[in-house]
Amino acid sequence: MLENKFKSEFALKASEAFKTVYADKYKEIGDEQVFNSSFILDNIEKPKDSTKGRFAFPVFRHGKLLGDNPPSIASKITEAINSSDKNLISVSSIAGFINIQTDFNVEAAETISDVIKNDSNYGSSDIGNGKKILVEYSSPNIAKPFGVGHIRTTILGNSLRRIFLKLGYDTIGINYLGDWGTQFGKMIVAYKKWADPTLIDKETVSDLLALYVRFHEEAEENKSLEDEARDEFKKLESGDSENNALWEKFRKISIDEFSRVYDIMGIEFDWITGEAFLNDKMESTIDAFEKANLVSESDGATIVDLQDEQLPPVLLKKADGATLYLTRDLSGYLYRADKYKFDEMLYVVAVNQSVHFQQMFKALTMLEDAQSVPDDKRISTKGKHVDFGMIKFGDKMMSTRKGHIIFLEDVIKEAAKLAKEKIEEKTPDLENIDEIALQIGLGAIFYSQMSVRRQKDVNFRWEEVLSFEGETGPYLQYTHARLSSLMRNYKGTIDADIDFSLLDCPEEKRIVELVTDFKQAIADAARVYEPNMIANHLIELAAAFNKFYQRKDTEGRIDKIISDNTELTKARIVLVKAVQVVIKEGLYLLGIKAPEAM
Ligand code: ARG
Numbered sequence: 001m002l003e004n005k006f007k008s009e010f011a012l013k014a015s016e017a018f019k020t021v022y023a024d025k026y027k028e029i030g031d032e033q034v035f036n037s038s039f040i041l042d043n044i045e046k047p048k049d050s051t052k053g054r055f056a057f058p059v060f061r062h063g064k065l066l067g068d069n070p071p072s073i074a075s076k077i078t079e080a081i082n083s084s085d086k087n088l089i090s091v092s093s094i095a096g097f098i099n100i101q102t103d104f105n106v107e108a109a110e111t112i113s114d115v116i117k118n119d120s121n122y123g124s125s126d127i128g129n130g131k132k133i134l135v136e137y138s139s140p141n142i143a144k145p146f147g148v149g150h151i152r153t154t155i156l157g158n159s160l161r162r163i164f165l166k167l168g169y170d171t172i173g174i175n176y177l178g179d180w181g182t183q184f185g186k187m188i189v190a191y192k193k194w195a196d197p198t199l200i201d202k203e204t205v206s207d208l209l210a211l212y213v214r215f216h217e218e219a220e221e222n223k224s225l226e227d228e229a230r231d232e233f234k235k236l237e238s239g240d241s242e243n244n245a246l247w248e249k250f251r252k253i254s255i256d257e258f259s260r261v262y263d264i265m266g267i268e269f270d271w272i273t274g275e276a277f278l279n280d281k282m283e284s285t286i287d288a289f290e291k292a293n294l295v296s297e298s299d300g301a302t303i304v305d306l307q308d309e310q311l312p313p314v315l316l317k318k319a320d321g322a323t324l325y326l327t328r329d330l331s332g333y334l335y336r337a338d339k340y341k342f343d344e345m346l347y348v349v350a351v352n353q354s355v356h357f358q359q360m361f362k363a364l365t366m367l368e369d370a371q372s373v374p375d376d377k378r379i380s381t382k383g384k385h386v387d388f389g390m391i392k393f394g395d396k397m398m399s400t401r402k403g404h405i406i407f408l409e410d411v412i413k414e415a416a417k418l419a420k421e422k423i424e425e426k427t428p429d430l431e432n433i434d435e436i437a438l439q440i441g442l443g444a445i446f447y448s449q450m451s452v453r454r455q456k457d458v459n460f461r462w463e464e465v466l467s468f469e470g471e472t473g474p475y476l477q478y479t480h481a482r483l484s485s486l487m488r489n490y491k492g493t494i495d496a497d498i499d500f501s502l503l504d505c506p507e508e509k510r511i512v513e514l515v516t517d518f519k520q521a522i523a524d525a526a527r528v529y530e531p532n533m534i535a536n537h538l539i540e541l542a543a544a545f546n547k548f549y550q551r552k553d554t555e556g557r558i559d560k561i562i563s564d565n566t567e568l569t570k571a572r573i574v575l576v577k578a579v580q581v582v583i584k585e586g587l588y589l590l591g592i593k594a595p596e597a598m
Helices: 005-021 023-029 037-042 062-066 070-083 104-121 148-166 183-194 205-221 224-237 241-265 276-291 325-340 351-370 408-426 433-450 473-489 506-527 532-549 566-590
Strands: 055-058 089-094 097-102 132-136 170-177 271-274 295-298 301-304 314-317 344-350 383-388
Touching: 005 023, 005 037, 005 055, 005 070, 005 089, 005 097, 005 104, 023 062, 062 070, 070 089, 070 097, 097 104, 104 506, 104 566, 132 148, 132 325, 148 170, 148 344, 148 383, 148 408, 148 433, 148 506, 148 566, 170 241, 170 325, 183 205, 183 224, 183 241, 205 224, 205 241, 224 241, 241 408, 241 433, 271 276, 276 295, 276 314, 276 325, 276 351, 314 325, 314 351, 325 344, 325 351, 344 351, 351 383, 408 433, 433 473, 433 532, 433 566, 473 532, 473 566, 506 532, 506 566, 532 566
Parallel strands: 132 170, 132 344, 170 271, 344 383
Antiparallel strands: 055 097, 089 097, 295 301, 301 314
């Protein structure tokens, strides 16, 4: 929990008040639940009506515990707090809520000097210090192009990695490539039969895709191709050198291509690995399950039965000895736990793989149960499937097999092209127009993936992904450029030591509050693995700023931020600076660049 002076003070005072007012209950229960200040801190909310208070604390859940009704609880606690030494807050009660008012000047001085002093480090914290978190994301399949199907995991995961870094966690971003599996048998068959001899060693991912598609077309007619593919994959698994060389080739073509796209997008990883890396680590995994007496035979296959858990069995090894996706994930989990000693292992993967992850975590729990691993040494509890909804494409489902795939790079190019057209209309003489257009195009795409909560399905619609108006990435970027331009026009010094009582209109107050609450938004986003919370916060801040920027005075003229009134200008400009810092840093956490002009 990131500390906020006012909330902390409320929590301490409320805790004291509960203890005095409900002394009997306190004796019974002790320093738990409502009597505990950190419980109170965690339950402070934003008030429905922001004119009533800066924060609110509901007491509806306390009625039963305290044997009193909520309105009465709220008013007794309010009275007790208000009669204590006044410091930074005052409270009032209404219908089961305690509303908390803060002293604006104190809050403004504190927040603004924090931003000015720390600049892009504003909002950083050390709550993650000493904790290690692994974030696995993107993980495309090689020998297939990088399609929009992998866009959400890539963008969400990249953002989560940045958010955890910001909070002081030792964070490791992992790209777990799909570089093993029966599809390579198909690729090898297709390559051996149909590879274009004039292209040898010059193939691109598109050429590989064409071979993959052809395999599936021909296999409709000729069923024996599937058997050939299985045989080629078995040869690959047993180390056949020709097949291995082909596999290496496919892998290299793909990785080169992916790296290029990641570079364009500004996506980073700390460790690029893949399923094949685990090939020599699976025997020991299967052994461990065998030693724990958890495996059985089913039609020649080696399985871990999960019937009691209402889950399909874990297929560790097929009858022909081939291992599977899940076997590799189990091995990968054990390997990473051993290598990194992580506190958390996040899998940013679509919701359609949730059964897979349930099977995996269940099997690991059973393994530790069987090994009687004590609770504080368990690793099986540290994995988390950070799932997200599917991307839908109108009525067409994407299918790589049929070659229906939207290349991510085409989406990026299209977005940059549109952005460039818009810039040329508005600011034709902008410097580095192509670079900025790319940043804006990417801003639109990235934002479109975080504009809703991750578990919601999203529809991929070109118009939406490339939209520049309303709540979009480009709108935030545009606001940042506007803020930058104001800062360029201001010739004076920036100094947080100003008279905050000059910032006395509602727009200015709102901005200060949102700048303060940016810290909370980051912490909340991390807690529920939801970059969307930062995205929403930035939209609110941008809207508040734009309202302030366009505000008119009593005579209907724009109330300019930079005016002849030097004291007022100084006060407003630090506010502008604070908003600029927060929007830029917030965009960074989402993976989006913030141009200075556009
Ligand atoms: N390569 C897989 C796919 O594209 C995603 C991998 C997800 N991560 C994992 N550890 N299983 O569907």
